[in-house]
Amino acid sequence: xxxxxxxxxxxxxxxxxxxxxxxxxxxxxxxxxxxxxxxxxxxxxxxxxxxxxxxxxxxxxxxxxxxxxxxxxxxxxxxxxxxxxxxxxxxxxxxxxxxxxxxxxxxxxxxxxxxxxxxxxxxxxxxxxxxxxxxxxxxxxxxxxxxxxxxxxxxxxxxxxxxxxxxxxxxxxxxxxxxxxxxxxxxxxxxxxxxxxxxxxxxxxxxxxxxxxxxxxx
Numbered sequence: 100x101x102x103x104x105x106x107x108x109x110x111x112x113x114x115x116x117x118x119x120x121x122x123x124x125x126x127x128x129x130x131x132x133x134x135x136x137x138x139x140x141x142x143x144x145x146x147x148x149x150x151x152x153x154x155x156x157x158x159x160x161x162x163x164x165x166x167x168x169x170x171x172x173x174x175x176x177x178x179x180x181x182x183x184x185x186x187x188x189x190x191x192x193x194x195x196x197x198x199x200x201x202x203x204x205x206x207x208x209x210x211x212x213x214x215x216x217x218x219x220x221x222x223x224x225x226x227x228x229x230x231x232x233x234x235x236x237x238x239x240x241x242x243x244x245x246x247x248x249x250x251x252x253x254x255x256x257x258x259x260x261x262x263x264x265x266x267x268x269x270x271x272x273x274x275x276x277x278x279x280x281x282x283x284x285x286x287x288x289x290x291x292x293x294x295x296x297x298x299x300x301x302x303x304x305x306x307x308x309x310x311x312x313x314x315x316x317x
Contacts, residue, residue: 104129104136104185106178106194109217110171115250120145125210127195128170131182137162138185140210147205157199157208161185172217230272230297234279234290235313245276258282263289271297 106129113124120143127138139160147154174194184190188197194216198209233241245254253273258280260266271277271293283289297308 101132102182103179104131104182106174106180108170108173108220109195109212113250115252123210135164135166137164142208142210152205154206155208156206157197157210159186170220172212172219175216175218178216229307229309230274231276232279232290232293232308232310233276233313234286234310236315237281239313239315241278241313242280245278249275254278256280257289263292266292267296 106127109125109127111123111125113122115122123142123144125140125142127140129136129138139162141158141160143156143158145154146152178194180190188199191197194213196209196211196213198207200207231245233245235241242256253275255269255271255274255277257263257266257278260283263283263285266289277293279286279289279293294308
């Protein structure tokens with residue numbers, strides 16, 4: 100059995116704000132023997148516990164997985180880490196600078212790629228410019244799947260609208276998925292409005308609309 104994790108690629112998968120803290124999620128994709136792993140890195144930036152100054156916090160979690168997606172950066176040279184050193188940040192220093200100062204009152208942390216050691220995947224930018232439109236039969240899991248796959252702040256549920264034309268008050272381009280629920284009877288007209296509003300938007304030049312129709316066969 101191998102004693103090393105081979106680092107395959109890395110992606111910054113999410114950025115969002117919750118209360119007074121800003122979150123950035125990175126995922127480092129690794130292989131060891133025939134198994135796949137993700138080192139999930141959660142970087143938080145906000146205020147220290149006293150509110151006197153800024154603070155940064157870093158949490159790392161090693162997870163076994165079956166899937167690798169998406170690809171944003173891959174190491175230019177072969178990059179591997181001895182399994183016993185996976186949480187030893189000195190082992191990462193040639194590729195990623197990781198620092199954690201876990202002070203009770205003034206925590207600080209850093210997670211930064213050494214960009215000369217990584218190459219960006221050309222197709223990444225287009226990959227993350229999708230906007231998904233979920234529609235179809237009721238009780239088929241549209242909202243459930245959206246909540247599991249996307250940041251809650253990037254989901255727009257049409258059941259929150261009083262009437263279908265209220266959708267025009269929203270900047271649809273700030274969302275990653277729009278879920279057409281069963282509240283409004285004229286779903287076809289609502290979907291038409293959404294598509295027309297998106298296509299006419301000045302921000303739509305580099306995005307792709309992916310339609311997903313949920314059907315029940317019970």
